[in-house]
Amino acid sequence: LTQLLLALITLALLFRFGAFDPSVVSRLGNLPVFVAEMLPPDPRPLPTLVASMLETVMIAFAGTTIAVALSVPLALLSTRTLFGPQVTVPLRFLLSAIRTMPSIIWALIFVVTVGFGPLAGVLGTAMYSTGYLSKLLYEAFDAVDREVLEAVRAMRVGRLAEMRYVVIPEAANYILSQSLFMFEYNVRASA
Numbered sequence: 001l002t003q004l005l006l007a008l009i010t011l012a013l014l015f016r017f018g019a020f021d022p023s024v025v026s027r028l029g030n031l032p033v034f035v036a037e038m039l040p041p042d043p044r045p046l047p048t049l050v051a052s053m054l055e056t057v058m059i060a061f062a063g064t065t066i067a068v069a070l071s072v073p074l075a076l077l078s079t080r081t082l083f084g085p086q087v088t089v090p091l092r093f094l095l096s097a098i099r100t101m102p103s104i105i106w107a108l109i110f111v112v113t114v115g116f117g118p119l120a121g122v123l124g125t126a127m128y129s130t131g132y133l134s135k136l137l138y139e140a141f142d143a144v145d146r147e148v149l150e151a152v153r154a155m156r157v158g159r160l161a162e163m164r165y166v167v168i169p170e171a172a173n174y175i176l177s178q179s180l181f182m183f184e185y186n187v188r189a190s191a
Contacts, residue, residue: 055118056187056190056191057187057190058118059118059121059122059125059186059190060125060183060186060187060189060190061183061186062122062126063122063123063124063125063126063129063186063190064125064126064179064182064183064186066123066126066129066130067125067126067127067129067130067133067182068133068175068179068182070126070134071129071130071133071134071137072137072168072175074091074095074130074134074138075133075134075135075136075137075138075140075141076138076141076163076167076168077091078091078095078134078141079138079141079142079167080142081141081142081144081146081149081167082141082159082162082163092135092138095130095131095134095135095138096131096135097131098127098128098130098131099128099131099132099135100131101128102128102189103124103125103128103186103190104124104189105124106123106124106125106127106128107120107121107123107125108120108124109124110123110124110127121190125186125189125190128189129182129185129186132182133178133179133182136174136178137171137174137175137178140171140174140175140178141167141171143171144166144167144170144171145170148166149162149167152165152166
């Protein structure tokens with residue numbers, strides 16, 4: 001019954017969006033013309049395309065590196081097991097506000113600020129990635145085994161030692177995997 005309902009809703013939406021309009025069927029003849037225009041490929045723009053792809057990867061790498069450098073301390077400050085609500089609540093709100101705007105909007109803001117070019121892209125991807133990655137990391141830091149944290153606290157070490165010797169090592173694999181995921185996302189966003 002659920003599958004039938006989903007199928008009916010999908011068909012209704014396709015009908016509403018014009019998928020069954022006769023003019024759509026007549027336009028399908030454009031596809032062979034489009035493909036024929038692409039063949040044989042023109043190699044002249046290839047050097048420009050390769051340079052642009054390399055620049056895209058460099059923008060993503062720089063933006064991700066900045067984001068990781070900012071996200072780890074921001075995520076630590078947003079961790080409820082380390083800090084109270086007077087620190088975590090406003091910081092989590094700020095990080096949430098940062099990630100509500102996609103990378104392209106941040107890039108446009110930085111185009112106005114620093115001018116058109118790769119720097120605006122780097123700063124745009126770094127800004128969005130900082131908000132997004134910080135959220136992922138503070139959730140991982142909050143999930144660190146409390147028994148290990150309590151054992152370290154029983155030795156009366158400072159908060160910095162808790163972060164350095166418990167929280168970050170416990171979440172190190174997660175930090176690395178999310179950083180690599182963010183890099184992959186930023187390559188797509190930079191393109």
